[in-house]
Amino acid sequence: SNLRQKCKWRIARTQWKQMEHSFVTIWFFSRGSFILIPYYKIVSFSVRVVLQRFVKDLFYRRLLVWLCREHLDHITSVGPRPVGSRENEVQTVNYLLAQIESIREATAAGHHSISVDVQRPTGSFSIDFLGGFTSYYDKVTNIAVKLEPQGGAKHLMLANCHFDSVANSPGASDDAVSCAVMLEVLRALVNLSTPLLHGVVFLFNGAEENVLQASHGFITQHPWASQIRAFINLEAAGVGGKEVVFQTGPENPWLVQAYVHAAKHPFASVVGQEVFQSGVIPSDTDFRIYRDFGNIPGIDLAFIENGFIYHTKYDTPDRILTDSIQRAGDNIFAVLRHLAMSEKLADSSEYRHGNMVFFDLLGVFMVAYPARVGTIINYMAAMATFLYLGKKCSLPSSGGGRYARELFCATGLAVLSWFVTLLSVLIVALLVTLMGKSMFWYNHFYMSVCLYGSASVGKMIFIHTLAKNLYYGVSLADLFFDVSLLLWCCALLYLTQRGLCSAYSDVANCQLPLLPLQCFSSGSSSKYCILYLLGLALPYVHFMFLIWVVFEIFTPILGRSGTEIPPDVVLASLITLGTIFLFSYLLHFIYLAKSTKWILTGLGTIFMVMLILVSCGLFFPYSADPTAPRPKRIFVQHTTRILHRLDGTVEKRDSGLWINSFDYTGMRFVTPHVPEINDTVRTKCHEDLPFCGFPWFLPVKFLVKKNWYLPAPEVTPKSPLEFKLLSRDNTEWGTTKLSFEVKGPSHMSLYLMPHSGARLSGWSFGNGTPQFDLEGEYFIFYSHGLDAPAWNFWFEIQVNPYPSGPEGMISVAIASHYFFGEDQKTPELNRILKRFPAWAFPSSWVSTYHLYRY
Ligand SMILES: *[C@@H]1O[C@H](CO)[C@@H](O)[C@H](O)[C@H]1NC(C)=O
Ligand SMILES: *[C@@H]1O[C@H](CO)[C@@H](O)[C@H](O)[C@H]1NC(C)=O
Numbered sequence: 001s002n003l004r005q006k007c008k009w010r011i012a013r014t015q016w017k018q019m020e021h022s023f024v025t026i027w028f029f030s031r032g033s034f035i036l037i038p039y040y041k042i043v044s045f046s047v048r049v050v051l052q053r054f055v056k057d058l059f060y061r062r063l064l065v066w067l068c069r070e071h072l073d074h075i076t077s078v079g080p081r082p083v084g085s086r087e088n089e090v091q092t093v094n095y096l097l098a099q100i101e102s103i104r105e106a107t108a109a110g111h112h113s114i115s116v117d118v119q120r121p122t123g124s125f126s127i128d129f130l131g132g133f134t135s136y137y138d139k140v141t142n143i144a145v146k147l148e149p150q151g152g153a154k155h156l157m158l159a160n161c162h163f164d165s166v167a168n169s170p171g172a173s174d175d176a177v178s179c180a181v182m183l184e185v186l187r188a189l190v191n192l193s194t195p196l197l198h199g200v201v202f203l204f205n206g207a208e209e210n211v212l213q214a215s216h217g218f219i220t221q222h223p224w225a226s227q228i229r230a231f232i233n234l235e236a237a238g239v240g241g242k243e244v245v246f247q248t249g250p251e252n253p254w255l256v257q258a259y260v261h262a263a264k265h266p267f268a269s270v271v272g273q274e275v276f277q278s279g280v281i282p283s284d285t286d287f288r289i290y291r292d293f294g295n296i297p298g299i300d301l302a303f304i305e306n307g308f309i310y311h312t313k314y315d316t317p318d319r320i321l322t323d324s325i326q327r328a329g330d331n332i333f334a335v336l337r338h339l340a341m342s343e344k345l346a347d348s349s350e351y352r353h354g355n356m357v358f359f360d361l362l363g364v365f366m367v368a369y370p371a372r373v374g375t376i377i378n379y380m381a382a383m384a385t386f387l388y389l390g391k392k393c394s395l396p397s398s399g400g401g402r403y404a405r406e407l408f409c410a411t412g413l414a415v416l417s418w419f420v421t422l423l424s425v426l427i428v429a430l431l432v433t434l435m436g437k438s439m440f441w442y443n444h445f446y447m448s449v450c451l452y453g454s455a456s457v458g459k460m461i462f463i464h465t466l467a468k469n470l471y472y473g474v475s476l477a478d479l480f481f482d483v484s485l486l487l488w489c490c491a492l493l494y495l496t497q498r499g500l501c502s503a504y505s506d507v508a509n510c511q512l513p514l515l516p517l518q519c520f521s522s523g524s525s526s527k528y529c530i531l532y533l534l535g536l537a538l539p540y541v542h543f544m545f546l547i548w549v550v551f552e553i554f555t556p557i558l559g560r561s562g563t564e565i566p567p568d569v570v571l572a573s574l575i576t577l578g579t580i581f582l583f584s585y586l587l588h589f590i591y592l593a594k595s596t597k598w599i600l601t602g603l604g605t606i607f608m609v610m611l612i613l614v615s616c617g618l619f620f621p622y623s624a625d626p627t628a629p630r631p632k633r634i635f636v637q638h639t640t641r642i643l644h645r646l647d648g649t650v651e652k653r654d655s656g657l658w659i660n661s662f663d664y665t666g667m668r669f670v671t672p673h674v675p676e677i678n679d680t681v682r683t684k685c686h687e688d689l690p691f692c693g694f695p696w697f698l699p700v701k702f703l704v705k706k707n708w709y710l711p712a713p714e715v716t717p718k719s720p721l722e723f724k725l726l727s728r729d730n731t732e733w734g735t736t737k738l739s740f741e742v743k744g745p746s747h748m749s750l751y752l753m754p755h756s757g758a759r760l761s762g763w764s765f766g767n768g769t770p771q772f773d774l775e776g777e778y779f780i781f782y783s784h785g786l787d788a789p790a791w792n793f794w795f796e797i798q799v800n801p802y803p804s805g806p807e808g809m810i811s812v813a814i815a816s817h818y819f820f821g822e823d824q825k826t827p828e829l830n831r832i833l834k835r836f837p838a839w840a841f842p843s844s845w846v847s848t849y850h851l852y853r854y
Helices: 002-054 060-076 086-106 172-190 215-223 223-227 253-262 270-277 286-296 323-339 371-393 399-434 444-468 476-497 500-512 517-521 525-557 569-590 599-614 826-833
Strands: 112-119 120-129 133-138 142-149 156-162 199-205 226-235 243-247 298-303 356-361 364-372 632-644 650-661 707-711 724-732 736-743 748-754 756-761 778-784 791-799 812-819 840-853
Touching: 002 748, 060 086, 060 172, 060 323, 060 650, 086 112, 086 142, 086 172, 086 812, 112 172, 112 199, 112 215, 120 286, 133 650, 133 791, 142 215, 156 172, 156 215, 156 286, 156 323, 172 199, 172 323, 199 215, 215 286, 215 748, 223 226, 223 371, 223 476, 226 323, 243 253, 243 323, 253 298, 253 323, 253 356, 253 364, 253 399, 270 356, 270 500, 286 298, 286 632, 298 323, 298 517, 356 371, 356 500, 356 724, 364 371, 364 525, 371 399, 371 444, 371 476, 371 500, 399 476, 399 569, 399 599, 444 525, 444 569, 476 500, 476 756, 500 525, 500 748, 517 778, 525 778, 650 826, 736 812, 748 756, 748 791
Parallel strands: 133 778, 156 199, 156 226, 226 298, 632 840
Antiparallel strands: 112 142, 120 133, 142 199, 243 298, 356 364, 632 650, 650 707, 724 736, 736 791, 748 778, 748 812, 756 791, 812 840
């Protein structure tokens, strides 16, 4: 106990000295990094302004943005542009063609020539997105514009945007703004004084929201497609803000280098790419089509901010800042010009191999290096850390052994503290969910940080305070610093081993704090304190930036992730992970601090107050505030269902308003406003009918399981669906081939459900091999442009020697969707829509569902 007394005294003395550092550090992290981001913004903005003053094309660039806005206003002024509507197929197409023609005339004397081709492809393909489904399109529209040097070009670059929109949304950000920018980039490129080396195809595609159809038509059928070597795809997963590089590749590091080299305002991280490609974000872009069906590498750019209003009526041009357009234009122009001048485009197979590690530092500049170099750096960083730790472990006499043991225990403790913290925060999240208050943070994001953040920080500090009181050693602070190093290094090794480029973000965490450490422990504190802070600041600020991006993307997605995944659990886990990351190098300060009582009391108070406020229902998830809308996404279809027996007679016929909620709260908040939509009209999946017996527009029945079906009169569209069995033949190879003809509106879905004992063995879609979904059913998505002929298709079905039940071998259901025009709405639909509260966004249309058995 004498020794213990002595130790306590020594700690008390050194504590004062070190507390100074810790205060400065904590201040720096809590305030400094928040100050740093705006600071960097100011610096980069002023640099840009100064540069622009001296750049001679300043006036021209301003003009560009002004014209872009004009295009954007024009394209969106016609309203929603679903495939097959006159707005999409005629008005928008005519506007774009007129603009392209005027650019062509104005620049006829220049070094480049422009040729325009309007393509109306028909085709079919299967992809494994959303559990796997098949698509069939007929006469959708592509406007392809080829810009090439006067002598022609052998190799082409592709720039892709789409001008169609989902039903009921003006689609300004998704994706009219990209088409507007592309028009002006075309104008700027064609007027360049030095001729380009290669050509550029600008593809304005008119069917992306119908799940990537027009791009498929272009890349598989257009005569120019074979000359295309790389592409840039412009998309939106939000409204406005910066456009981020979602993904690049596959492989082809020279594309990333081109972006790094040319982009004026880079915003990209390989972490984002790897997260997106892991499939946790439920959306997809034309990138997939070009990669999988065209075998072409490319860059996928998307606007990500404010995803709350993506695909809603709030996606209007006035919400897109001029600055966003300018940024996007600058970047795309520069990257396209760079690529069209690049030697590497001509022989891209030469430069195909390898991945790149890339990231931007606060949007000011990009860092990029080959993944192979990254692996070496990672292993070197890990080795340096292990050397540092190994040196400590091999101290003479028993010191080293004791240190190793302590390090091992402390690491165990740190990992344990993570799990306990995660578990407790998840319990809080479940509690909030059970109280019926989930998504309280949807409109007040910082409230979730207060609740779950205070819970996780508090829990972590609490566990380590307990450990400190139980296990009182001399060098615990140093020890926990080493623990953080060790854990980061293990993470680094793991990620590197898995071949993930995201490991780069660990290197800094693993190495930079180490650099000044040796000096730090050897005295002369103030100088080293600064070094120490600098060592930590860089990874911290970069990390906070990444974490910000993660929340920017995932919070809105939780508003459309279906009724099955509890969003509070997801968000609470993300916040806890963020806390664990950010907290790792602050851990040892707990062991330096005299007492954590006040901090714990503070955090406990915040937590309790928040919990009470949340349970009182103070925070309403949605908002109709026009400056920052947070709409609740609902689908309302007025539908009529007709089910036929095997002999063709009608078995059942009913009609109603079929309502889907796209988030976890279901209709709980809507019922007080529209009392008929309550749990007495909840409907469940009819397992014996294809796709639950309802007209799903997308195959998402596994995500959206809560549905309401309110009885309503029958719908009578002016152009009803006509469904005909053309022929039924037994083939030589023992299958039955059924051929059909369908006439109907621009959007239809076909669902096939072979009965037990029967199997689909072939069909007229995709590559001929039937593609089933997660539950063994088949979903075929159909859409057509104008003047499409009737839809003919066939499939072959094979029955086991012993035929199945009495109901035949297969159920075939077909749904029609009236997304525009006079057939889109009915009086009942209009009446109920008026009664929805302002914060709800019910996207609505008329549909039918017909079932036949064979
Ligand atoms: C192309 O450049 C010329 C001369 O710089 C200019 O007069 C002309 O207006 C430009 N054309 C377009 C379409 O911007
Ligand atoms: C629930 O809905 C049904 C059918 O729409 C309606 O008849 C009933 O009155 C509703 N219940 C309440 C409490 O509003």
